[in-house]
Amino acid sequence: MRKFIIDTDTASDDAVALIMAHHWPDVEVLAVTIVNGNVPVEQGVKNALYTLDVCNASTPVYVGCNKPMLLEASYADWFHGKDGMGNMFYPEPKSKPQLTHAIDAIIETIKKYPGEITLVTLGPLTNVAVALLKAPEIAPLVQRCVIMGGAANTVGNVTPAAEYNIWVDPEAAKIVFHSGMAMEMVGWELSRHDAALTAAEVETVMNFGTERARLAMECNKTALEVSMKMQGAVGLTLADPVAIAVALDPTIITRQGKYFVDVEINSELTRGATVVDELGVLQKQSNINVVWEINVPKWKEILYRCLR
Numbered sequence: 001m002r003k004f005i006i007d008t009d010t011a012s013d014d015a016v017a018l019i020m021a022h023h024w025p026d027v028e029v030l031a032v033t034i035v036n037g038n039v040p041v042e043q044g045v046k047n048a049l050y051t052l053d054v055c056n057a058s059t060p061v062y063v064g065c066n067k068p069m070l071l072e073a074s075y076a077d078w079f080h081g082k083d084g085m086g087n088m089f090y091p092e093p094k095s096k097p098q099l100t101h102a103i104d105a106i107i108e109t110i111k112k113y114p115g116e117i118t119l120v121t122l123g124p125l126t127n128v129a130v131a132l133l134k135a136p137e138i139a140p141l142v143q144r145c146v147i148m149g150g151a152a153n154t155v156g157n158v159t160p161a162a163e164y165n166i167w168v169d170p171e172a173a174k175i176v177f178h179s180g181m182a183m184e185m186v187g188w189e190l191s192r193h194d195a196a197l198t199a200a201e202v203e204t205v206m207n208f209g210t211e212r213a214r215l216a217m218e219c220n221k222t223a224l225e226v227s228m229k230m231q232g233a234v235g236l237t238l239a240d241p242v243a244i245a246v247a248l249d250p251t252i253i254t255r256q257g258k259y260f261v262d263v264e265i266n267s268e269l270t271r272g273a274t275v276v277d278e279l280g281v282l283q284k285q286s287n288i289n290v291v292w293e294i295n296v297p298k299w300k301e302i303l304y305r306c307l308r
Contacts, residue, residue: 001028003116004247005109007064007102008240009037009123009165010047011076011084012219017122017240018048019212020306022055024248030117031109033062033102037123037168038076039084041066044123047084049093054215058095064102064127068169076164081222088219106131107138114141119181120247121147122240124165129172132179139179148243149173150261150274152187152290157231159272163188166263167272174263177287184289185261185274186243194296195242196235201300205307213307238303245302246291252302255293260284 004027008014021029032052034044041063048061067073081087098105106127110117119142121128132139149165150173156162166173177183197205202224205213220236227233245252260277264270276290 002026002118003113004029004118004120005031005033005106007033007035007106007119007121007123007127008044008048009035009039010044010051011038011080012086012223013238013240014038014122015047015051015085015219016216016238017244018051019055019216020241020244020248020303021120022052022057022059023212023306027248029057029059031062031105032059033064033105033127035064035102035123035127036066036068036073037165038080040073040075043084045097046093049095049097050090051215053094054211060105061097062100062102062105063097065130068124068126069129069171071169074168079223079226085219086222102127103131103134107135110138110141115143117142118247119145120244121145121149122243124168125149125172125176126169129169129175132175136179139181142181144247145181145183146243146247147176147183147185148240150185150187151189152185152274152276152292153278154187154189156273157188159270161264161270162272163274166274170263170265170272174265177261177263180287183287184246184291186246186291187274188239190291190294191237191239191242193234195294195299196233196237197300198235202236205304208308210307216307241303242294242299245299246294249298249302252295252298253291253293254295256289256291258286258289260286261288261290
């Protein structure tokens with residue numbers, strides 16, 4: 001079994017990603033760590049625990065950082081709803097989070113299974129950055145770190161230049177990007193255009209009739225409405241599930257490349273932008289494998305397989 005840690009700011013698309021990871025045959029999720037991002041960390045914990053209830057999973061959930069490293073907290077309730085789950089206001093979860101802090105859980109789990117952990121990040125990188133500052137020796141022990149974040153030399157979704165997860169805590173992202181971990185960047189653009197679920201595909205998922213399929217579509221209703229109205233989306237864009245799909249089955253990647261990637265932390269205009277040196281003009285060591293394109297039909301089949 002492959003061993004996963006999922007670090008998330010659990011809102012609607014994060015919930016779908018958690019469902020997928022818990023319904024993949026050769027994956028064991030050892031820990032779900034919660035970070036401030038889409039919603040306050042306390043709400044993210046509730047959303048994760050409720051999602052795991054639907055999955056009948058007992059994966060431990062750990063509370064992490066409640067604000068970025070330097071900036072004030074920012075939330076995306078305008079996109080995901082006040083509860084982060086499409087304003088569905090689901091019941092209180094049956095279980096409670098662990099007492100151990102998420103940062104310590106990340107460090108301890110990686111050290112317990114050196115070279116075996118796939119770390120998937122679905123939110124701002126605060127927890128991971130602080131873990132690396134506290135225990136930099138964990139960086140080479142991570143087998144694979146799949147980062148949902150960034151806009152690889154393309155349009156941002158929260159500013160013209162920046163993707164939300166990186167923009168919330170660019171200092172944390174910079175620390176992680178320079179950590180030496182084996183990283184893959186799955187930008188938000190991979191969930192757009194043909195990768196978005198059409199209305200007919202959303203209906204197909206709902207017709208699966210499972211509780212997890214219902215949750216996956218219902219909790220994204222606010223995100224769907226806002227993304228179509230404000231971002232010109234053609235359907236339901238699921239950035240975090242695309243990243244999880246890449247982690248679950250790397251064969252969906254059809255174009256990728258390793259480059260030097262950095263994060264802008266100073267500019268008022270482009271703060272949080274992910275700068276990919278495609279042409280190598282900076283002559284710096286490549287540090288991140290950038291995923292440029294995926295097999296869209298295969299991505300959707302992975303999603304369907306996990307929700308049926």
